[in-house]
């Protein structure tokens with residue numbers, strides 16, 4: 001058994017949301033902060049271990065922990081341990097808002113974490129405060145420095161491109177990557193169930209960044225098969241790189257290489273899909289592994305060739321904290 005769909009796309013990459021709780025209030029994601037609507041029941045350590053073992057056997061070698069804010073979980077270090085020790089998982093990764101990074105970068109590395117993405121939508125302290133609701137830019141940047149010191153294999157910065165807020169900030173990020181081996185990835189703002197007004201006001205095509213990069217002598221790298229949807233640019237004078245993630249671009253979904261699991265254990269075939277398949281009932285005992293794998297394989301038949309974001313179809317999720325970005 002291996003995870004390949006009818007469009008011949010392979011899925012070696014799993015994004016595992018371990019909580020939908022978040023302590024930040026990013027304007028485009030959780031502008032009013034996290035609201036606990038029902039009793040939150042997130043996958044426990046045994047359920048995570050069973051899930052990860054089953055997917056690793058199906059050929060998944062990259063697992064990214066996400067949320068919500070994954071580091072709000074008290075057992076985050078144990079979860080890192082589970083994914084980094086799973087046989088076949090070569091690339092344990094996580095995405096974070098960085099608020100606990102400074103104090104924990106070493107501990108998480110020691111537990112086996114190797115790759116991290118930190119979200120920093122502005123390098124300007126006031127703007128960062130305004131976007132996230134927290135005046136924590138300085139501490140997040142210190143956390144990033146600490147991670148470079150510790151020696152993570154890959155350190156990336158996620159920047160959601162926001163018209164009128166950070167669309168003129170490319171020079172700041174270029175300065176940042178000049179001497180640091182960090183990839184800054186500009187992500188086009190995506191419409192979700194909750195953010196239509198914000199989306200209409202702030203969405204901007206990543207082409208504006210691409211044009212500036214090409215004018216500045218940056219080279220668009222050839223995409224390796226299975227490398228995922230980001231397009232990367234490099235420049236001989238810079239230690240770091242710039243990436244663009246443009247979900248509204250043609251052929252974005254042709255490079256899809258990932259499946260998603262929500263914090264309560266539903267399989268999502270697409271971030272913007274209409275289908276959520278509960279897996280939790282098959283995570284209760286080790287001897288359910290084959291049934292779990294069969295359910296996942298069967299669902300792959302329903303993965304569509306593309307999302308329908310262009311038509312405004314945002315699927316099941318109200319915001320990305322619910323499924324992980």
Ligand code: SAM
Nearest residue numbers: 029067068069095096097119158189190320325
């Ligand atoms: N809390 C962590 C963080 O912010 O890095 C992890 C979860 S967050 C949902 C994952 C990524 O999705 C972040 O880089 C965030 O900026 C991005 N994101 C959230 N909502 C988005 C949207 N509507 N469009 C594009 N990216 C979004």
Ligand code: SF4
Nearest residue numbers: 022024026029097321
């Ligand atoms: Fe929280 Fe991340 Fe959403 Fe910001 S983008 S509100 S940090 S989940």
